[in-house]
Amino acid sequence: METAIAATRKPRERIIEAACDLFRKHGIRGVGVDAIAEAADTNKMTLYRHFGSKDDLVVAWLREVEQAGETAWNELLAAHPNDPMARIQDWVGKAAECAVGDGRGCDMANTAIELTEEGHPARRLIQEFKIRHRERLVQLCRDAGIVEADLLADALYLLVEGARVTRQSVGVQGPCAHFTTVAQAVIRAFAQNNKMGAAAPSLKKAPEKQTVRA
Amino acid sequence: METAIAATRKPRERIIEAACDLFRKHGIRGVGVDAIAEAADTNKMTLYRHFGSKDDLVVAWLREVEQAGETAWNELLAAHPNDPMARIQDWVGKAAECAVGDGRGCDMANTAIELTEEGHPARRLIQEFKIRHRERLVQLCRDAGIVEADLLADALYLLVEGARVTRQSVGVQGPCAHFTTVAQAVIRAFAQNNKMGAAAPSLKKAPEKQTVRA
């Protein structure tokens, strides 16, 4: 009766796959291990023999998400050899697809929001993943000759992250519908600022004043 | 033994206040009604006499958040009469404070991510709140004479939304540390584009191509 997932693969794979689907759809606290085992066409005991706890399964799931991100990134680089600007444009397109997508945003960000516990093992993984993503974005902008590469990278990072969360709160209509246009405008602004001299004082005028509210 | 919240106010107020604190800190599914009642220095029965269910309490909490947002917005407008550009700048500053803040981002967005159920009563409230926020941002940009006010508004919207979620996944260090700089650069770009003619074709060149991924 292998309804949900073909039984040709081993249970561990099927469990991971079911977890990917269900955790993404309903969040972590929104789905129980019983439901995951059933969707994987197996049972709770086998699940617990492969993953010591639900938290372990969450981490394994996020590692899967992480690896999918690595693959996608490498494909992006390979698709445009020696053309960094095309890479950025392609990244914007891919990011737009993600932002619209199935309406559930970024698994990593969503998990960070849901698991508020300070020392949860997933949090370190999420943070490292996001930091790596940001660094790669900076490298992309640097390769494209953008002077303030870190600023453009952070701008693009914040825009896509905002779009993916906005998709969940207001829907496809709304600000995230303008993500591509806005992103390209920002890229153009930074590239244009590039031609006006390396100093580019106009962008860094205001020092960060981070007043933490009470 | 009124430890948590002064018992001078009526139970309903104390319950709302406790819910504001706990829902924000641990999310909705992360805190039970017992804990809320205890933090409000009352008991579960009184809680259920004022709020028919936990979902009702969630909605009441979000209405409180909503009202706080309205108040903050009106204060922002009143602080800079007839000076729309100062309003935008002030908004950026306030948004930066929110983005850093206590590290738990936007209650509305967080709730939209946590409550995946399609017809949940909180979802409509969240959506309407966010749409209203966006419209006000558009009006702000329009008042400032920005030609493509809707685009700048969406850019700022996405940036702050991204910053508030990024604060939770990578921390204060990282992209959200550059929020203010990026936001001001974007504002400058749009304002500069303003001077170059009302048509401003350079920003709207690419039509939205929203490929939904499989």
Next chain:
DNA sequence: TAACTATGGTACAGATCGGTAACATTAGTC
């Protein structure tokens, strides 16, 4: 004083959750 209302306190129902024990069954391997 009598009646009414809001609240507190306790116990509990019913369900779900994460996790485990014990045993039966299958698949693979020599």
Next chain:
DNA sequence: GACTAATGTTACCGATCTGTACCATAGTTA
């Protein structure tokens, strides 16, 4: 076929959760 490792099945434990029943108490008003 015999042995072994992996998996399936069932039942259960203890904890937690939302929500309720029941009654006692305090405050207010007529």
